[in-house]
Amino acid sequence: MTEAAVELAKKKRPVEAAPSATGAASVPFLLDFYPLERDDQTRLARFYAALRDGRLTTTRCRRDGGLLWPPRTVCPRCHDDALDWVDLPMRGQIYAFSAVLAGAPLGMEGEVPFVVGLVDLDGAPLRLFGRIEGTPWTGVRIGQAVRVEAYTIPDGRVFYRFRMDGR
């Protein structure tokens, strides 16, 4: 075995089904929406580590200074891989929204109805899509303030969601 293969073998974990977002029943890997986040699985592990620390981050191209979303490893404009991690604003305003009242994917049926929307981040040229928590869909309006929060799924992985801002 090569050195790299030995390293990989050490890191191997038993195959396990991922729990669904609701923790109800586990779903097989190819029905699991949440991204793999460990540094032996993705080159974007820092995104999840930062999110765990309460920061939303992404990559910025060192050459043209452009903010890239989602975070990536190569700038699509410069075709350069010199990218820096930067913090993003943790607040924003709802640009558009709707709600899933029926037809949710496997593992998310228990969360219906839920709100999703596009959010303009305060002071950054990014409009991110995401789940919006904290109020029934009938109470949501365009322009309302939301904040970014880390959402932990039952197996410990994290992802971002928005929450209505109580300011």
Next chain:
Amino acid sequence: MSARRDVAVVGGATVKFGIRPATWPELAQEAGLALFRAVPALASADVDSLFVGAAEPERFAFQSHVAPLAAEQMGLTPHRILQRTELACASGQSAIRSAYAAIASGLSDVAVAVGVEKMNLPSMAEANTAMACVMDRPWDGVHGATAPPFFAMVAQRHMLEYGTTEDQLAAVSEKNHRFANANPTAQFHEKTFAREKLLSLPLVAPPLRLGDCSSMTDGAAAVVLTSGELARRYTDSPAWIRGSGQYSDFHNLANAGSLTDWVGLRRAGAEAFRSAGITPGDLDMAELHDCFTISEIVEYEALGLCPKGEGGRFVADGRSDLGGDLVVNPRGGLLGCGHPLGATGVAQAVEVFEQFAQKVDPRRQVPDPHWALVHNLSGSANVHSLMVYERGG
């Protein structure tokens, strides 16, 4: 490009769309049966190439490598080009575009493009998972979004920016369901929907109601395409492919830009009209991708059929109906026919061929059509694919 050969659709057929007691391979068999019945001069041995439009057979039918599967089901032995085409909701048109390219280049002389999709599963939550994977799965799909909430946001912004109303959305659905009533292969062939009824159906993703959304449908359709010199061996009324356009400018929703101005469609549309040498005003009919009512409205605008923001009025005033400027979705659209992802684009081409031959139900026959446009969007309207057809005399 002057060496490019002429290409025509010379026949085709659509199987019954709906919640079908039939598997993926059985739908492919039905498409083969329908095609060979519709084109009596066609022999299996004539077909040198097969293109199979299928969006997600891995998810919906637990089956990969569907191109040879479809060939076997249809009794074809392709010996020039055999391939599957996948472009989500535009997978069917992708098959036709590939067949067009193959014949235009001289690699193929007689090609079949078939589209097959089986979407109704014992577990509809798994089917919805498949639909959410059309989005950028780990960043957008992960939030639980399938198509309805995305197009709901398009509708919400269009209503805010241009004053489009729920009644205007319902006008699209009413028109397309009325045409579907005259199309026996449509999923909603037997159903009628008055505008008041549409406005009382339950919300799926506000402001979109059940009647604003195309459905999860099982179906298949097939067309045969030939080079110009072979066309008349199969038909007296070839539908000539005269123009084409396609554009893709984003995938993640963060990079979508305006929700109500589909720049990609404006660009693909301009290229389709330019390559065909026509203007939007020349069109007699258009098969537009009405996956949702709001889609058809935004498409009128992006294609230049009406000014920006006036798509709602355009349909409510009957200008996309029989007797209007042009007829949009005389087949019944995705709203009335259902939307088996891989089959839709092929079924639209079948409709153009049959409209040109003037052999459809008189309640949806476009009078003496000469120019037709077919459009599919895919995903979150991040890809637009268009083809322009001219009726052969």
